[in-house]
Amino acid sequence: MTELISIDGTASCRFAFGTMQFGDQADLAASRAMFDACIEAGITHFDTANLYTGGAAEQYLGQFIAPLRARLIIGTKIGYDAPDNVEALRSQFDMSRARLGLDSVDILYLHRFNPNLSLEAQIDLLAELQAQKQTRYLAVSNFAAWQVMKAQAIAINLGTKIDIVQPMYSLVKRQAEVEILPMCAAEGILAVTYSPLGGGLLTGKYAAGGTGRLSEDHRYGARYGLGWMHEAAAKLPEIADAVGVHPATLAVAWAASHSSRPAPILSARSLEQLRPSLDALSIKMSPEERDRLTALTPTPAPATDRIEEHG
Ligand SMILES: NC(=O)c1ccc[n+]([C@@H]2O[C@H](COP(=O)([O-])OP(=O)(O)OC[C@H]3O[C@@H](n4cnc5c(N)ncnc54)[C@H](OP(=O)(O)O)[C@@H]3O)[C@@H](O)[C@H]2O)c1
Structure with missing residues (x-):
């Protein structure tokens, strides 16, 4: 399993x-307060993307990390909204590094699978940037398992x-259990999983009549709109x-307990x-507690039929 180690040799917390909220729902002061609380709690791995908040997320993060850089893990993503060519990906990465104030990042992700651009060319770019020490780890996001393995074959070559x-x-988005998480376990790939609270749904606030991202952003309202989720x-x-x-x-401890x-x-x-x-960092969920929560939501169908013969 990939273990995240910072430049100064420190192993990252889980x-x-x-x-994604820096410069949007969280202003500079709120973002700073959350960053400081994470550091205090032992979190050293920070995730951002070229796409987020018009660049403010990377700029705020760049400002906060400067004095601590060597002991942190900084990951960013390119290619969510880039034109379909490799040079556009490269210039997004240059833009991200400039905003972050970094020559190199620790993790560079392709933000999504882009069927309109050769995967070979995209992985070739990641490999080239790694060889130039502009990123330490290679990563992909929002890929299906077969797409990851196709990328892996190219990378290994x-x-x-x-x-x-x-x-x-999350407890309400469990598709990753079917192929992605088993693939990660089998291949030694680290899964850095997003939206553990289902965009806020799993705080329980909507059941209590509260408001937030799901009521403010129709994309999230749709993503988490099914009755059984609520x-x-x-x-x-x-x-x-x-x-x-x-x-x-x-909810966070459950996501970590797979x-x-x-x-x-x-x-x-x-x-x-x-x-x-943050309180979830100190919770170790027992298998029984995990099972009890898991039972709240439907288990996604297996990846193959004919599982009755060999379980
Ligand atoms: N690779 C990708 O495509 C991708 C996609 C999404 C996210 N991500 C990454 O994953 C990170 C986390 O994603 P996420 O923001 O979707 O995670 P999440 O944990 O599912 O949702 C966080 C949201 O839940 C609400 N919330 C959190 N704590 C709360 C509390 N105590 N009480 C009430 N509401 C609360 C807040 O939204 P409201 O207050 O607005 O309701 C908050 O912004 C992002 O910052 C980003 O780095 C990656």
Whole structure:
């Protein structure tokens, strides 16, 4: 399994923090407060993307990390909205490095599978940037398992490998359990998983009549719009109350507790929101507790039929 080690040789904590709200729902002061709280809690892995908040997320992060750089893991992503050519990817990466104030990052992701651009050319670019020491780890996000393995075959041919994948994973988005997380376990790839709170649904706030990203952004309202998702989210606070923790703490701990040992990316719009997610760092969920929460949502169908003969 890929182990994230910073430039100064420090092993990263299991959890990461995501900056998608920096410069949007979180202003500079709120972003700084969350960054400092993460450092205090032992989180040293920070996730961003060329796409986020018109560049503000990378700029804020660049400002915060400067004095601590060598002991941090900084990952960014390119290619979500780039024109379909490799030079556009390269210039997005140059732009990201400039915003971050870094010559090199630790993790460079292709943000999505782009069927309109040769995968060979994209992996070739990642490998070239790695050879030039502009990134230490190679990664892809939002790829299906077959797309990761295709990228892996190309990378291995070039003498390198895909170290990390970044899929969505939460109690209400469990598709990664079918192929991606087993693939990660089998191939030694680290899964850095995003949206552990289902965009905020698993805080229980919508069941209590609250508002947030799901009511403010129709894309998220649709992504988490199914009735069973809201029913599961409504049951979570009761279980959390019985355990004596916030529902968000349980949701994050659940995402971390998959046997493939994924690294959930925490996020929030304020320090107050972030606290319950940070509490998950000190929770070790038992298999029984995991099973109880897992039972709240449907298990996705297996990747192949005819599983009755060999279980
Ligand atoms: N690779 C990709 O394509 C991709 C996609 C998405 C995210 N990511 C990465 O993953 C990170 C996390 O994703 P995410 O923001 O979707 O994670 P999430 O944990 O599912 O959702 C975080 C959101 O939940 C709400 N929330 C959090 N704590 C709360 C609390 N205590 N009470 C009430 N509401 C609370 C806040 O939104 P509201 O207050 O607005 O409701 C917050 O912004 C991102 O920053 C980014 O780095 C990557």
